[in-house]
Amino acid sequence: MASVLGMLEERETAARVRVEGLREEVARLSGVLEAAEIELDRRVIAREELVEALAATAAETTAVTKAETEAVSSPAPVPGSIVPPWxxxxPVTVLAPDYQRILGVxxxxxSAGQGPVKAKEIAVVxxxxxxxxxxxxxxxxxxRLAERGWLVLETSGMFSAGRRPAAVPGAVPSA
Structure with a gap:
């Protein structure tokens, strides 16, 4: 009986050592997780601040009076520029050339009576x-065009022409 009791004590000791090791690992991983969450929060805040700043800049840009807009033609868009809410x-000319080409397709x-189209088909065209x-x-x-109201994003993930006022102008969609 003494040998069986000794075997059980050895197994118990091994299990206790394993549990303590796992507790240390959990504590270490908890610290790593906390640091990663802090970094994520910082990045989210930075993105939100940037979007707000860009929205404010866009609002200032679009605050030009109608008379000034009619007197001065729209400046040529810069590739990679922000897509304003429709x-x-x-005019479509406020969009960068790539966006204008997608709208044109x-x-x-x-106009040819065809329905919505997948992004892959747009790329091929x-x-x-x-x-x-x-x-x-x-x-x-x-x-991005759909988020800003220039296109319609179908529930199937396909795109179709059609304009509608953006649901939330100045919201936080990608720039």
Missing amino acids: REGL LEERQ LGLQPTSAKVEGVRSKAR
């Missing part, structure tokens, strides 16, 4: 290789 009377399809990187770039731009 509103009645805003969808408007052409709509634009003459891009249908690689995942190119398609994701087109999808990102089309989503």
Whole structure:
């Protein structure tokens, strides 16, 4: 009996050592998790601040009076520029050339009586290789246009031409 009792004590000691080791590992991982959460919070705040600053700048830019807008033609958009929320009377020329081309493809399809289109099809019509990187770039731009009211994003994930006022102008969608 003494040997069985000794074996059980050895196993208990080994289990106790393992439990203590795991507790130390949990404490270490908890510290790592806390540091990662702090970093994530900082990055979220930085992005939100940037979006607010860009929205304020865009609001100041669009605050130009209608007379000034009519007297001065719209400046040429810069590739990579911000997509403003669509509103009645805003010309397509305020968009960067890539965005204008995407709108042109969808408007052409709509005028031909064709329905919504996938990002991959847009990329092909634009003459891009249908690689995942190119398609994701087109999808990102089309989503941005849809978020700002320039396009309609169907529930199927397809895009169609159509303009509507942006749901929340100056919201936090990607710039």
